[in-house]
Amino acid sequence: MTLIDLASWVLLAAGGLFCIAGGIGLLRMPDVYTRMHAASVTDTLGAGLVLLGLILQAGWTLVMAKLVIIGLLIFFTSPAATHALARAALGRGLKPLLDKEHAPSKR
Amino acid sequence: MFSAAALALLVTLVLALIRAVLGPTVFDRVLAANMTGTLAVLLLAVIGFLTARPEFLDLAIVYGLLNIVGTIAVLKFFRYGSLGE
Numbered sequence: 001m002t003l004i005d006l007a008s009w010v011l012l013a014a015g016g017l018f019c020i021a022g023g024i025g026l027l028r029m030p031d032v033y034t035r036m037h038a039a040s041v042t043d044t045l046g047a048g049l050v051l052l053g054l055i056l057q058a059g060w061t062l063v064m065a066k067l068v069i070i071g072l073l074i075f076f077t078s079p080a081a082t083h084a085l086a087r088a089a090l091g092r093g094l095k096p097l098l099d100k101e102h103a104p105s106k107r
Numbered sequence: 108m109f110s111a112a113a114l115a116l117l118v119t120l121v122l123a124l125i126r127a128v129l130g131p132t133v134f135d136r137v138l139a140a141n142m143t144g145t146l147a148v149l150l151l152a153v154i155g156f157l158t159a160r161p162e163f164l165d166l167a168i169v170y171g172l173l174n175i176v177g178t179i180a181v182l183k184f185f186r187y188g189s190l191g192e
Contacts, residue, residue: 009108016115019146023122026142032134035126039142042119050112050149054156066164070152070171074145077175081141084179088186089134 008056015049022046031097032089036082043078047071109157116150137181144174 018041025038051071058064120143127139148167155163184190 012108012112016112019119019149020115020122022142023119026126026139027122032132032138035135035138039138042142043145046119047145047149050116051152053112054152057156063161063164066161066168067152070148070164070167073168073171073175074148077171078141078145081175081178081182084182085134085138085141088182089132091186092134094132094134 004056008053011049011053011056015046015051015053018042018049019046032094033086033096036086040078040082043074043082047074047078109153113150113153113157116146116153120146120150133185137178137185140181141174141178144170144178148174 022038022040022042025041026035029035029038048071051067051074055064055067058067123139123142123146127136127143130136130139148171151163151167151170155161155167180190
């Protein structure tokens, strides 16, 4: 087992753990905006670490180029989708769940 | 080790599906569907390495492109009531 293998396995395991953490957050957070926050963990850190681990396994080949393309795709489209989701939810009149003392005062 | 990563991704997929079934509003379901798409892309890449067939990466690219288009289309429909003309 070489050092590259060890590094890629550590990255894959860490990516899997971050994915599970994002999934648990998606299940347990109280409202849609906080759930968005939890899901972004899976979209950025989980996907990034898993793809980086696969890139280390691939070496300098066409497979690595495809993995980089997938990584860039997720990196650019997932924040755009989350932003559109938040705007659509706000436009539909869904209020964020606020703490009592931070609630906007009615004037 | 690839199978361990695939197992972690499958567990996350189950959690996202539970949220998609439970989700009180439609936006929770869209969020869970978007996350399911991301996880499917990752799972396809890992399965491609697991079975030593790099063709799966092309499927992953196509699935990622379809995922963003589908999410934006569904959100536009639920925001404006139509897909526009």
